Amino acid sequence: MAFRQGLVSKKLSSRAANSPSSSTTSSSKQFPETSVEGLSSPASSTARSKSHYFHSESLPVDVQRSKENVTVTVRFRPLSQREIKLGEEIAWYADGETIVRSENNASIAYAYDKVFGPTTTTRQVYDVAAQHVISGAMEGINGTIFAYGVTSSGKTHTMHGDQRSPGIIPLAVKDTFSIIQETPSREYLLRVSYLEIYNEVRFWSVFQFYGSDP
Numbered sequence: 514m515a516f517r518q519g520l521v522s523k524k525l526s527s528r529a530a531n532s533p534s535s536s537t538t539s540s541s542k543q544f545p546e547t548s549v550e551g552l553s554s555p556a557s558s559t560a561r562s563k564s565h566y567f568h569s570e571s572l573p574v575d576v577q578r579s580k581e582n583v584t585v586t587v588r589f590r591p592l593s594q595r596e597i598k599l600g601e602e603i604a605w606y607a608d609g610e611t612i613v614r615s616e617n618n619a620s621i622a623y624a625y626d627k628v629f630g631p632t633t634t635t636r637q638v639y640d641v642a643a644q645h646v647i648s649g650a651m652e653g654i655n656g657t658i659f660a661y662g663v664t665s666s667g668k669t670h671t672m673h674g675d676q677r678s679p680g681i682i683p684l685a686v687k688d689t690f691s692i693i694q695e696t697p698s699r700e701y702l703l704r705v706s707y708l709e710i711y712n713e714v715r716f717w718s719v720f721q722f723y724g725s726d727p
């Protein structure tokens with residue numbers, strides 16, 4: 514079985530205030546494929562980023578990511594030694610940069626804003642899926658990045674990481690303070706919340722940035 518997790522980043526269109534905005538945005542992005550309702554996706558997703566089931570002949574998908582306020586990124590992790598030993602098999606794989614495709618039935622595929630294969634580093638994930646949320650927050654636009662996925666899919670590895678491979682949170686903090694240092698003419702108020710809800714009720718990590726120029 515292949516493991517993967519979703520990373521959702523969200524930019525809110527409102528200017529940052531001292532509390533998180535409750536406004537949400539959705540996109541008018543339409544995929545050219547015939548979408549089949551009612552089929553279960555290998556990963557649940559949100560808002561516009563509902564994954565779309567389609568057949569191979571309708572490729573490629575043109576995802577206009579820069580116009581989206583909510584983006585969903587999928588990251589596959591490699592099989593662990595234990596899984597290899599147990600003879601686990603890859604069930605889904607990254608087919609190009611935006612498609613997740615079934616190993617067992619090549620005509621079943623889902624489109625996301627970005628899909629990363631198992632050799633991708635967290636730094637690469639950060640640069641593509643998270644950095645723009647941080648730079649947006651530093652311009653005063655509220656942003657949220659959260660990871661979700663089944664147990665052992667790699668959420669902690671991606672969000673927290675370790676010394677050798679820092680996760681999105683340490684990379685974001687580093688970036689934030691670099692931006693502050695590089696902008697001495699501006700005064701910043703930063704509020705950060707980190708939240709992990711576990712065990713059925715909710716099951717994700719949330720990292721919010723509120724950057725403002727008082």
Ligand SMILES: Nc1ncnc2c1ncn2[C@@H]1O[C@H](COP(=O)(O)OP(=O)(O)OP(=O)(O)O)[C@@H](O)[C@H]1O
Pocket residue numbers: 589590591593631662663664665666667668669670671
């Ligand atoms: N991209 C990756 N490359 C290599 N190893 C990874 C990767 N992602 C996760 N792992 C490894 O897979 C294992 C499970 O990952 P992790 O603990 O991050 O999952 P999780 O989704 O946070 O799990 P849980 O929900 O149970 O806390 C860990 O040993 C981690 O080091």
